[in-house]
Amino acid sequence: xxxxxxxxxxxxxSITVEGRDALxxxxxxxxxxxxxxxxxATVSDLEAYHDTDIEVRDRAGVEQDPEAILRAGEDxxxxxxxxxxxxxxxxxxxxxxxxxxxxxxxxxxxxxxAESAASGLTGLQNYRFGKATTLPxxxxxxxxxxxxxxxxxxxxxxxxxxxxxxxxxxxxRNDEYMTADHAADLLADEYGDVLAVVVARAGSPDPLVAxxxxxxxxxxxxxxxxxxLVVPGDLHHxxxxxxxxxxxxPGELLEVE
Numbered sequence: 001x002x003x004x005x006x007x008x009x010x011x012x013x014s015i016t017v018e019g020r021d022a023l024x025x026x027x028x029x030x031x032x033x034x035x036x037x038x039x040x041a042t043v044s045d046l047e048a049y050h051d052t053d054i055e056v057r058d059r060a061g062v063e064q065d066p067e068a069i070l071r072a073g074e075d076x077x078x079x080x081x082x083x084x085x086x087x088x089x090x091x092x093x094x095x096x097x098x099x100x101x102x103x104x105x106x107x108x109x110x111x112x113x114a115e116s117a118a119s120g121l122t123g124l125q126n127y128r129f130g131k132a133t134t135l136p137x138x139x140x141x142x143x144x145x146x147x148x149x150x151x152x153x154x155x156x157x158x159x160x161x162x163x164x165x166x167x168x169x170x171x172x173r174n175d176e177y178m179t180a181d182h183a184a185d186l187l188a189d190e191y192g193d194v195l196a197v198v199v200a201r202a203g204s205p206d207p208l209v210a211x212x213x214x215x216x217x218x219x220x221x222x223x224x225x226x227x228x229l230v231v232p233g234d235l236h237h238x239x240x241x242x243x244x245x246x247x248x249x250p251g252e253l254l255e256v257e
């Protein structure tokens with residue numbers, strides 16, 4: 001059996017009870033933290049809390065040479081860990097399919113994700129979100145300005161009245177995490193007067209939610225990562241009330257559909 005276990009959003013305690021039990025019962029435990037990581041826990045913290053040894057694999061060791069993981073699933077009970085949920089945003093469907101092709105049973109133990117947290121913390125209804133997008137660091141996409149993939153997603157969602165979840169680039173190897181103020185600064189030329197919502201440190205003891213014009217968000221400090229940005233579409237009156245009460249959104253920006 002190869003079990004994919006999401007670790008949740010913040011630290012060693014963010015995992016579900018089912019995930020914790022699978023982890024503690026496993027013969028072998030693997031993890032990857034190149035796509036995301038827990039800001040509130042190190043690998044040593046995870047090992048100590050769950051009383052297990054964890055083999056951390058790099059991208060090549062998961063996507064190009066997963067033999068050790070697959071063999072462990074053939075020989076016993078193996079667990080593969082990621083931050084968040086292993087099949088949402090950080091997706092490892094390819095690894096699961098490889099295991100199934102070799103006759104290895106697989107299952108998924110889900111966990112909280114940035115996507116669900118963005119909805120829950122802001123009060124924006126999850127079924128009113130459109131296509132998500134990722135805003136990369138300037139040097140990462142090799143062109144000037146904001147990539148069309150980002151602006152197209154925001155524009156198309158807004159035309160349909162839908163909210164846009166904007167994931168902010170992270171480079172775990174360099175310990176580099178895009179902040180919401182940096183993201184807002186990148187978007188300000190195109191969307192300066194548009195309402196946006198910052199979600200910082202979702203899942204931690206001190207999450208922060210703040211809503212304002214994108215140009216205003218560019219001038220604020222939202223503290224430690226991880227950060228997300230949400231660009232709302234049309235607002236239901238409950239959503240507008242939530243943004244005012246929970247995120248301090250200026251009243252003049254809260255037009256109700």
